[in-house]
Amino acid sequence: MREKRYRSRLRIVADILAVLVEEGGSAGPTRILYGANLSHDRLVRYLREMEEKELIERRNDDGRTVYGITEKGKRLLDEVRKIEELLRAFGLEI
Amino acid sequence: MSAWFLVLSSAAEVIEGAVAFSIYHQAFKFYRLSGERKLLSLSTAFLVLGLGLLAHGAILAVLLFLLRSFPKMAFLLSRISSWALFACEVLAYGSLASSYFRTGSGEEAGLTLIVLSMAGAGRPMRPELLVKLVRYHPALELVVLALLSYLTYKTMSNFLSNRDMNPFLVGFAFLFLTVAHVCFFLSYFVASLYTTAHVLQLLAFICMSLMIVRVASA
Numbered sequence: 001m002r003e004k005r006y007r008s009r010l011r012i013v014a015d016i017l018a019v020l021v022e023e024g025g026s027a028g029p030t031r032i033l034y035g036a037n038l039s040h041d042r043l044v045r046y047l048r049e050m051e052e053k054e055l056i057e058r059r060n061d062d063g064r065t066v067y068g069i070t071e072k073g074k075r076l077l078d079e080v081r082k083i084e085e086l087l088r089a090f091g092l093e094i
Numbered sequence: 095m096s097a098w099f100l101v102l103s104s105a106a107e108v109i110e111g112a113v114a115f116s117i118y119h120q121a122f123k124f125y126r127l128s129g130e131r132k133l134l135s136l137s138t139a140f141l142v143l144g145l146g147l148l149a150h151g152a153i154l155a156v157l158l159f160l161l162r163s164f165p166k167m168a169f170l171l172s173r174i175s176s177w178a179l180f181a182c183e184v185l186a187y188g189s190l191a192s193s194y195f196r197t198g199s200g201e202e203a204g205l206t207l208i209v210l211s212m213a214g215a216g217r218p219m220r221p222e223l224l225v226k227l228v229r230y231h232p233a234l235e236l237v238v239l240a241l242l243s244y245l246t247y248k249t250m251s252n253f254l255s256n257r258d259m260n261p262f263l264v265g266f267a268f269l270f271l272t273v274a275h276v277c278f279f280l281s282y283f284v285a286s287l288y289t290t291a292h293v294l295q296l297l298a299f300i301c302m303s304l305m306i307v308r309v310a311s312a
Contacts, residue, residue: 010128083124083133086309089260091252092132092193 012036014080016046017055017073026059026068099288100158103228106292107151113299114144117306132193139189146182150175154228172227180230180238187241194248225281225288235279242272263305270298 007015019035020027027035033043047067050056055073059066069077087093121137124130153175160168229235246268253265277291 008130010130079124079127082309082312083128083130085260085312086121086124086136086306087130087132088252088256088258089264089305089309090136090190090193091248091256091261091264092136 010080010083012038012042012046013050013055014077014084016050017069017077017080020056020067020069020073021077026061026066028064028066032067097158100154100161100228102289102292104151104154104158106296107147107154110295110299111144111146111148111151113303114140114147117302118144120306120310135189135193139186142182142189143186146179146186149182150179157228169227176228176230180234183238184241187238187245191241191244191248194244225285229278229282229288232279232282235275235282239272239275239279242268242275246272260305260308263301263308267298267301267305270294270301274298 015036016032016038019032022035023031029043029047032038032047033040036043038046047056047058050073051058051067053072054070055076056067057070059068084093118137118140121133121140125133125137153171157168157172160171246265249261249265249268253261271294274291274294277287277294281288281291
């Protein structure tokens, strides 16, 4: 039987930030939902939390909501990539 | 003979301990940021290993001065530090191995007498005897060797599936460490292998430090 693996909170936050970077710094909720592979409820919860922690910022772009990555978010993503690199060197994962 | 032997052992272990501390520092910094338990295991393992190596290295330097004047005290210190090093290595490598699981005597008395009599007579000690003085028992070496073999298997498998530079450095670091401990084990019988063991152990820690520099500057 295949082992079911759960992503950690840090992994999910990093995935959301990575989607924003891939999309040029900002993206709409639908794009983030597909890119980070999350359910709608979890996405809303994570986006709210990340906004409170100033990792992302909400903007209004021609009447639609988009989320942009902040400098703090970029720094966190850099650190997460280093963490992943260290763990990957030992064959471990976040 | 005993002077350069102790200087070599002491210097190598202090350098290795410092590298282990730098890995602990980086891993703990990442743990505080992420709260990831695997990073806590990794940092704890290298903290314990660093402490063991530094303490053993420092005591070997002290032995250099104690051996002639206070041989009894030198022997006692050597035994305590060897046991402490063994405990630290088993804890450290055991803690690392557990990270993978989660994802998945009479002789001593005899030795004391020989050391005391030879030191008292002012004669240079046989290399095999010095190895027995500064290292723990070969049976214990086998415990460390078993843990290191497992870690080498896991990290080399990781390198073979990744083919990346950092897994390569970690895989080879554990391979060097395993071969180094085979040499430590054999040096009980062929003392000349003791130097080879330390060179290999140093190489392993150089690989680790290169990896940590690459991660920190990524």
